[in-house]
Amino acid sequence: MSLAIECRQLTKTWPGNPPVEAVRGVNLQVERGTCFGVLGPNGAGKTTTIEICEGLVQATSGDAYVLGKNWATQADEIRQEIGISLQETRLSEKLTVLETLTLFRSFYRSGMNPEDAIAKVSLQEKSNARIKSLSGGQRQRVAVATALVGNPRLLFLDEPTTGLDPQSRRDLWRIITEFREAGGTVLLTTHYMDEAERLCDKVAIFDRGRILAIDTPQKLISDLGAEHVVVFTVSGESAAALQDDFGISLPGVISVRIESEHRCLSVREPHIAIPALLALINERSLRLTSLTTRQATLEDVFVHYAGHRLTDENSGAVR
Amino acid sequence: MSSSWKMHPVTQLFLARFREFIRQPEAVFWSYVFPLVMMIALGLAFRSEPMEAISIVVQDGGGAELLAETLRGSKSLIVSSGTELQCRQQLRAGQSELIVVAETNNSAAGYRFVFDPTRPGSIHARDVVNDVLQRAAGRQDPLKTTDVAIAEPGSRYIDFLVPGLIGMGLMGGGVWGVGYAIVDMRIRQVLKRFMGTPMKKPHFVAAMMFSRMIFMIPEIIVVLLVSRFLFGVINHGSYLNVMLLIVLGAFEFAGIGLLIASRAKTLEAVSGLMNLAMVPMWIGSGIFFSAKRFPEFVQPLIGLLPLTPLISALRQVMQEGAGTIAILPEIAVISVWGVLTFAVAIRIFRWE
Numbered sequence: 001m002s003l004a005i006e007c008r009q010l011t012k013t014w015p016g017n018p019p020v021e022a023v024r025g026v027n028l029q030v031e032r033g034t035c036f037g038v039l040g041p042n043g044a045g046k047t048t049t050i051e052i053c054e055g056l057v058q059a060t061s062g063d064a065y066v067l068g069k070n071w072a073t074q075a076d077e078i079r080q081e082i083g084i085s086l087q088e089t090r091l092s093e094k095l096t097v098l099e100t101l102t103l104f105r106s107f108y109r110s111g112m113n114p115e116d117a118i119a120k121v122s123l124q125e126k127s128n129a130r131i132k133s134l135s136g137g138q139r140q141r142v143a144v145a146t147a148l149v150g151n152p153r154l155l156f157l158d159e160p161t162t163g164l165d166p167q168s169r170r171d172l173w174r175i176i177t178e179f180r181e182a183g184g185t186v187l188l189t190t191h192y193m194d195e196a197e198r199l200c201d202k203v204a205i206f207d208r209g210r211i212l213a214i215d216t217p218q219k220l221i222s223d224l225g226a227e228h229v230v231v232f233t234v235s236g237e238s239a240a241a242l243q244d245d246f247g248i249s250l251p252g253v254i255s256v257r258i259e260s261e262h263r264c265l266s267v268r269e270p271h272i273a274i275p276a277l278l279a280l281i282n283e284r285s286l287r288l289t290s291l292t293t294r295q296a297t298l299e300d301v302f303v304h305y306a307g308h309r310l311t312d313e314n315s316g317a318v319r
Numbered sequence: 320m321s322s323s324w325k326m327h328p329v330t331q332l333f334l335a336r337f338r339e340f341i342r343q344p345e346a347v348f349w350s351y352v353f354p355l356v357m358m359i360a361l362g363l364a365f366r367s368e369p370m371e372a373i374s375i376v377v378q379d380g381g382g383a384e385l386l387a388e389t390l391r392g393s394k395s396l397i398v399s400s401g402t403e404l405q406c407r408q409q410l411r412a413g414q415s416e417l418i419v420v421a422e423t424n425n426s427a428a429g430y431r432f433v434f435d436p437t438r439p440g441s442i443h444a445r446d447v448v449n450d451v452l453q454r455a456a457g458r459q460d461p462l463k464t465t466d467v468a469i470a471e472p473g474s475r476y477i478d479f480l481v482p483g484l485i486g487m488g489l490m491g492g493g494v495w496g497v498g499y500a501i502v503d504m505r506i507r508q509v510l511k512r513f514m515g516t517p518m519k520k521p522h523f524v525a526a527m528m529f530s531r532m533i534f535m536i537p538e539i540i541v542v543l544l545v546s547r548f549l550f551g552v553i554n555h556g557s558y559l560n561v562m563l564l565i566v567l568g569a570f571e572f573a574g575i576g577l578l579i580a581s582r583a584k585t586l587e588a589v590s591g592l593m594n595l596a597m598v599p600m601w602i603g604s605g606i607f608f609s610a611k612r613f614p615e616f617v618q619p620l621i622g623l624l625p626l627t628p629l630i631s632a633l634r635q636v637m638q639e640g641a642g643t644i645a646i647l648p649e650i651a652v653i654s655v656w657g658v659l660t661f662a663v664a665i666r667i668f669r670w671e
């Protein structure tokens with residue numbers, strides 16, 4: 001069976017002064033019936049890549065196949081089968097939710113009833129309300145409904161949960177999960193690692209137009225070589241002068257980072273690393289003020305790659 | 320989903336435009352009330368009235384008293400008097416059209432007329448005063464003439480004005496209505512969102528055009544009705560021809576609006592372009608006064624402006640009762656503008 005999305009050596013250079021190389025050789029494969037997450041810092045090229053796949057942006061070079069079809073020759077057929085929600089669209093405020101969905105429904109050969117699309121995003125009671133009167137989260141759900149109304153096989157969602165409250169985010173997760181369970185494929189971008197970990201079968205971490213890592217969230221975490229994180233704080237006279245990489249030389253410690261007042265050690269075996277840490281703290285006559293451990297998450301993976309970028313690029317030319 | 324035409328993209332896009340329009344009371348006000356207010360104001364300001372009496376001034380000096388006495392005998396003159404300085408002042412300020420000076424330096428009586436020959440009112444005043452004085456001096460006219468006053472509907476300023484205002488409404492409505500709406504949709508990324516659906520571009524363009532035509536019809540009916548009942552403006556031609564011109568005009572200016580908006584990214588840019596396109600037509604296309612008043616060498620250019628043939632054809636139909644054949648040249652120019660602007664606009668249109 002063909003892939004839902006396949007990108008080969010995609011590049012995109014936005015014209016300008018200077019030109020921006022937003023995408024620099026992206027290879028991507030999304031299998032049917034899966035949810036694929038695109039992660040990465042601001043300006044990494046996520047939206048540009050997803051919009052090339054949506055047929056909205058012309059790639060500078062490379063190929064993008066969607067549902068086994070080619071944008072150059074089968075654009076209309078692809079559009080019949082995909083549903084999209086852009087990072088930013090302001091739908092006409094003067095129209096009601098039902099009118100908006102009826103309009104979008106009319107563009108597709110087949111699809112669901114506009115009322116059913118509204119029910120999918122639980123906005124039945126707002127059906128006859130103007131978009132103007134909806135909250136940000138409700139508007140976002142209307143945007144997702146417009147993506148669903150054509151009964152797509154592939155859904156593109158660019159930051160669908162940005163700005164939503166925790167409950168609305170969970171509502172949207174449920175919509176995405178239901179869509180997947182019915183056999184659909186999803187490509188989404190997000191800045192929330194918990195969301196990616198929960199929803200996505202595979203994620204790609206983008207940075208400056210390239211993919212740094214691409215795999216299942218579990219594999220990416222275990223590839224860190226450190227599935228546990230030791231989080232601690234210290235005080236004492238020499239605490240302020242402590243190096244940023246304090247603890248890096250301890251046995252079993254893979255990496256070190258600082259998160260506000262906490263220091264985090266990514267470790268393979270906590271039962272070896274923690275006693276060694278305590279000994280080191282004693283030796284420097286510091287006082288341990290807190291200590292917890294947790295499982296590593298996708299967030300640690302993300303920070304790990306972001307950290308690498310910062311240390312790779314200590315020329316100062318970092319965004 | 321009941322019937323298929325109801326779920327046709329053009330119907331739905333049209334309905335969306337229509338709803339957005341009627342749910343925006345300011346837009347409705349400006350497009351329907353503004354032309355009406357303009358017509359009523361201008362119709363009242365320029366209503367045909369009997370020619371008012373002419374103001375003239377007699378310059379103080381020998382024989383001035385007698386001269387003023389003679390002139391006051393005429394009902395069509397309002398006579399004042401003053402020193403040379405005061406007379407000049409009155410002429411400059413437009414309070415008088417003509418200065419009359421009695422000349423008594425020799426035995427025969429004579430008069431001097433002082434006026435600005437570029438002022439039509441002054442030339443008229445001179446002729447009237449001359450007539451009065453010559454008759455008073457005993458002139459016998461060899462021919463007998465009779466004046467017949469008429470105010471035939473169709474020949475008044477208001478009859479000339481109404482087709483001009485209809486043309487202006489079609490231009491403003493098309494250029495603003497289409498241009499502004501499209502740039503607004505582009506800014507909101509709605510055009511880009513539509514491009515992500517199977518919506519066909521010609522469907523979108525057709526819906527924009529139809530909605531324009533539908534919005535224009537009530538506006539024009541109101542103008543026609545009010546001008547009829549308030550000022551007795553009658554359409555001397557067939558309503559079918561008026562309708563034909565309105566539909567063509569709406570099409571033409573929707574095309575121009577589409578072209579102006581085809582690449583603009585901001586509302587400021589599109590407003591500037593729209594004004595740039597419309598100013599020459601406001602001035603040159605004969606909305607308020609005949610375009611024939613411009614010098615001969617610019618006439619071909621003026622005739623090719625999109626609004627000129629529309630107003631000219633509307634006037635021929637409404638004022639002179641011209642038939643379809645007579646306005647074919649105008650129809651041709653309007654259609655070429657419409658087709659050309661649509662073709663170019665679709666080609667260069669920016670969807671994101």
Ligand SMILES: Nc1ncnc2c1ncn2[C@@H]1O[C@H](COP(=O)(O)OP(=O)(O)OP(=O)(O)O)[C@@H](O)[C@H]1O
Nearest residue numbers: 014016020022040041042043044045046047048049
């Ligand atoms: N239309 C455009 N014209 C010029 N440059 C653009 C355009 N769109 C994006 N860029 C540039 O391309 C780069 C990648 O942008 P992109 O929107 O793909 O990032 P992103 O990963 O989606 O970021 P974010 O998380 O902030 O949404 C940025 O440097 C941006 O400035």
Ligand SMILES: [Mg+2]
Nearest residue numbers: 046047048087
């Ligand atoms: Mg983005």
